[in-house]
Amino acid sequence: MTELGQAFLLWTEAHPGLALLILFAAAMLDAVFILGVFVPAGLVLFAIGALVALDVVAFWPAVLIAALGGLTGDLLSFALGRRYRERLFESAWLQRRRMLVTRAQQFFQRHGGKGVLMARFLGPLRAVLPAVAGASPMPLWLFLLADGVAAVVWASAYILPGVVFGASLGLAAQVAGRLALLLVLLAALVWGAFALTRLSLQTASDRAERWLGALLDWSRRHRRLGRFGAALADPSQPETPVLALLAILLWALGALTLFLLAAPSLHAYPWPSDAAIFQWLRDLHTPYGIAIATVFLHLGEWPVYTPVAVAMLLTLMVQRRTRATAHWLAALAFGGVLSLGLARVPTVDAPHAYFLLTPPPGYAARDLVLATVIYGLIPVLLSTGRSAHQRTWFYGVASALLVLITVSRLYLGAQWFSHAMVLLVIGLLWTALLGLGFRRHRPSVVRLGATLVPVGLTFLLAATAQWTLDRDLLPAARSVEVRTGFTWTDWQQDGFQQFASQRSDIAGRPKQPLNLQWAGPLPAIREALERSGWTPPPPLASGQVLRWLSDAAAVDTLPVLPQVHAGERQVLMLRHPQDARRQWLLRLWPADARFDDGTPLWVGSLVLQEARSAYLGLMRYPIAIDTANPDPLLRPAAPIIRDVGGLYLLTTVASPEPFHD
Structure with a gap:
C-alpha cells in the first residue's frame, strides 16, 4: 500500500498536467445534470489543495481550472434545461429524483439569480439547479455572471482546506510519510462513510414502502415464517417475541460464520486476505500513527460506551419515552448477549497475539458488536421524525465513528479484517431490526437538545477520562538489537x-x-x-x-x-x-x-x-x-x-x- 501511495505522488509530480485534467473532469462531471449527485468532486478538490501545499501544482491555476470545469458542467446542464424545458423534468428516468428536482425548482423560484450562487454550496442541488435555471426565462449572460463568480468561490472554498491540510502534511512529511498517508486514508474513509450513508438513506427512503409492502405480502402467504416479517412491519402485531427469536438466530448466524472463517480446528493460519491487509497496515505504522489509532480504539471500549449507554437510558426515562426506553434496553441486553456469546467462539488468535506483538491497550476482542449497537441505535432514535438532512448527519457521524473505531482495531492488530466485518455486520443487523421495529410500532419523537447535550457530554467526559488514564499513548522507543562481533x-x-x-x-x-x-x-x-x-x-x-x-x-x-x-x-x-x-x-x-x-x-x-x-x-x-x-x-x-x-x-x-x- 505504501508503495502505491508513493507511486501516486511520484506520478503526480511527473504529470501535473494530467492531475489538473482530472481536476477539470471531476469539477465538470460534478455539475452535470443529475450525474453530479454521484461524483465526489469535493474530495478531488481537497486532494489537489494538499498537492498545492506540497508545491506539486500551483494554487491559482488549480482554482481557475476547477472553476472552469464547474462552469462548463453548469453550462451543459443549463443548455439541457433551455433545450428541453419542462420535458426534461417529466421524463420517466427522472421519477426517482423527482423530489430533488422539486426542491431545486422551489429553491430557484424563491431565490432567483442569487440561488445560482447559493446552490454551488448546497450539495445535490448543485447538479440540478443549472438545468432548472435553463428551463426558466433567466438570460444566459446573467447565469454566466452569477455562476462564474460562484464557481471561483466554490473552487477556492474546497481547495483552501486541502491547502491547510497539505501544509500540515508538509510538516508531517518531516515527521513521517507513513503518518501523512494514514491521515489521508482516514479522511477518505470518513468521507466515504458519509457519502455511503447519504446514498443508503436516499435509496431506503425511495423504496422503503415498497419493500415493507412486499414483506407484508410475503407474511400473508407464509403463515409460520411470515410472522417474523409481519411482527416487525405491521404496527398492529407485537414485536418483542420475534425480536428475541431473531436475536438468537442472529447470534447463531454470527457464531457459525466466525467458526467457519476462523476456527483453529479448520484454519491453522489466517486467511491470506486478512494477513495481507494486516501487513499493509503495518507498513503504515509509526509511533504517532499508533497514538492516533489508540485514541480511536478507546472510543469503542466499555469504559466509554457504557457511560454513554447509561446516559442515553436515563435521558429517555426522564423524557418518559417508554417505547424508546424499551428498545434501548433490548439493544443493550441482546447486544451484550451477542457480544459475550460471540466471544466464546474459538478463533485464530488476534494479529498481535499471532505475531507475538505488543497488545493494544485495554481492548476486548468482541467489543465491536456492542459498540456498533450503541453508536448505531442512537442516531435511529434521534432521527425519528426528523428531516432527511438531519438524518443524514446523525447517521453520517455514527458511520464515521464506527469506521474510525474499526480501522484503529485493524491498524493496532486487535482484529483480523474478516472477523471485524462479521462483528460489524452482526451489530448493524441487530440495530436495523430494532430500528425497524421501533419505527413501525408507534414511534415517539425524542427531544433533540435534551438528548444530545447529556449524551454528548458523557461521551466527551468518558473519552477524556480514558485518554487521561492511558497517558503514554506514544510507545517507548524500542530497544536496539545487539550486533555480535561489532568492534x-x-x-x-x-x-x-x-x-x-x-x-x-x-x-x-x-x-x-x-x-x-x-x-x-x-x-x-x-x-x-x-x-x-x-x-x-x-x-x-x-x-x-x-x-x-x-x-x-x-x-x-x-x-x-x-x-x-x-x-x-x-x-x-x-x-x-x-x-x-x-x-x-x-x-x-x-x-x-x-x-x-x-x-x-x-x-x-x-x-x-x-x-x-x-x-x-x-x-x-x-x-x-x-x-x-x-x-x-x-x-x-x-x-x-x-x-x-x-x-x-x-x-x-x-x-x-x-x-x-
Missing part, C-alpha cells in the same frame, strides 16, 4: 558504512542527511549536552503550538515537530539557540547496534534551523537551512570527534581500541 576498530575503518546516511521516509525514501554517529549511553550523552547549554525545544502543547501563528516569535519559543526514521521516533532532540532567528538542532535515533562491550550506537543529524514564514504565510516554523560541522558545537559533550567525509563519528566514552581524533 570499535570495525566502526572506525568501514563499519560506519553499515548504517543509514539519510533519514528514511515512506517506503524507505531518503530524506535529510544523517551526519552523526554517536557512541555512548543515551543518559550520559543527554547530560553532557545539557551541561554544554543544549536544551529541549518547547513541548507540543496547545499553548506553545499557537506560537506558530505569530509572525515575530523567537525561534527558541517555537515547538519543533518530532521526526521518525525507519519507523522509529527520535530518542533525543535538543536545541542550541544562535540568535532570535536561528538555532542548532540535534536529533538521535537508535542505530540497531551495540559494540562488543555493550556500548550503544546512535545515528543522528545536526542542522541549522531558521524561523521562517511558510505555507502561504499561515505559519512561522523552524526550517532546516543547512547541516553543520559538530566540532565547535559538540566538542564539550563529545571530546572525541572524527570526520569521515562529512560524516562525524563521536563518542563520550573511552574506547578500548585507539580512536583517532
Whole structure:
C-alpha cells in the first residue's frame, strides 16, 4: 500500500498536467445534470489543495481550472434545461429524483439569480439547479455572471482546506510519510462513510414502502415464517417475541460464520486476505500513527460506551419515552448477549497475539458488536421524525465513528479484517431490526437538545477520562538489537558504512542527511549536552503550538515537530539557540547496534534551523537551512570527534581500541 501511495505522488509530480485534467473532469462531471449527485468532486478538490501545499501544482491555476470545469458542467446542464424545458423534468428516468428536482425548482423560484450562487454550496442541488435555471426565462449572460463568480468561490472554498491540510502534511512529511498517508486514508474513509450513508438513506427512503409492502405480502402467504416479517412491519402485531427469536438466530448466524472463517480446528493460519491487509497496515505504522489509532480504539471500549449507554437510558426515562426506553434496553441486553456469546467462539488468535506483538491497550476482542449497537441505535432514535438532512448527519457521524473505531482495531492488530466485518455486520443487523421495529410500532419523537447535550457530554467526559488514564499513548522507543562481533576498530575503518546516511521516509525514501554517529549511553550523552547549554525545544502543547501563528516569535519559543526514521521516533532532540532567528538542532535515533562491550550506537543529524514564514504565510516554523560541522558545537559533550567525509563519528566514552581524533 505504501508503495502505491508513493507511486501516486511520484506520478503526480511527473504529470501535473494530467492531475489538473482530472481536476477539470471531476469539477465538470460534478455539475452535470443529475450525474453530479454521484461524483465526489469535493474530495478531488481537497486532494489537489494538499498537492498545492506540497508545491506539486500551483494554487491559482488549480482554482481557475476547477472553476472552469464547474462552469462548463453548469453550462451543459443549463443548455439541457433551455433545450428541453419542462420535458426534461417529466421524463420517466427522472421519477426517482423527482423530489430533488422539486426542491431545486422551489429553491430557484424563491431565490432567483442569487440561488445560482447559493446552490454551488448546497450539495445535490448543485447538479440540478443549472438545468432548472435553463428551463426558466433567466438570460444566459446573467447565469454566466452569477455562476462564474460562484464557481471561483466554490473552487477556492474546497481547495483552501486541502491547502491547510497539505501544509500540515508538509510538516508531517518531516515527521513521517507513513503518518501523512494514514491521515489521508482516514479522511477518505470518513468521507466515504458519509457519502455511503447519504446514498443508503436516499435509496431506503425511495423504496422503503415498497419493500415493507412486499414483506407484508410475503407474511400473508407464509403463515409460520411470515410472522417474523409481519411482527416487525405491521404496527398492529407485537414485536418483542420475534425480536428475541431473531436475536438468537442472529447470534447463531454470527457464531457459525466466525467458526467457519476462523476456527483453529479448520484454519491453522489466517486467511491470506486478512494477513495481507494486516501487513499493509503495518507498513503504515509509526509511533504517532499508533497514538492516533489508540485514541480511536478507546472510543469503542466499555469504559466509554457504557457511560454513554447509561446516559442515553436515563435521558429517555426522564423524557418518559417508554417505547424508546424499551428498545434501548433490548439493544443493550441482546447486544451484550451477542457480544459475550460471540466471544466464546474459538478463533485464530488476534494479529498481535499471532505475531507475538505488543497488545493494544485495554481492548476486548468482541467489543465491536456492542459498540456498533450503541453508536448505531442512537442516531435511529434521534432521527425519528426528523428531516432527511438531519438524518443524514446523525447517521453520517455514527458511520464515521464506527469506521474510525474499526480501522484503529485493524491498524493496532486487535482484529483480523474478516472477523471485524462479521462483528460489524452482526451489530448493524441487530440495530436495523430494532430500528425497524421501533419505527413501525408507534414511534415517539425524542427531544433533540435534551438528548444530545447529556449524551454528548458523557461521551466527551468518558473519552477524556480514558485518554487521561492511558497517558503514554506514544510507545517507548524500542530497544536496539545487539550486533555480535561489532568492534570499535570495525566502526572506525568501514563499519560506519553499515548504517543509514539519510533519514528514511515512506517506503524507505531518503530524506535529510544523517551526519552523526554517536557512541555512548543515551543518559550520559543527554547530560553532557545539557551541561554544554543544549536544551529541549518547547513541548507540543496547545499553548506553545499557537506560537506558530505569530509572525515575530523567537525561534527558541517555537515547538519543533518530532521526526521518525525507519519507523522509529527520535530518542533525543535538543536545541542550541544562535540568535532570535536561528538555532542548532540535534536529533538521535537508535542505530540497531551495540559494540562488543555493550556500548550503544546512535545515528543522528545536526542542522541549522531558521524561523521562517511558510505555507502561504499561515505559519512561522523552524526550517532546516543547512547541516553543520559538530566540532565547535559538540566538542564539550563529545571530546572525541572524527570526520569521515562529512560524516562525524563521536563518542563520550573511552574506547578500548585507539580512536583517532
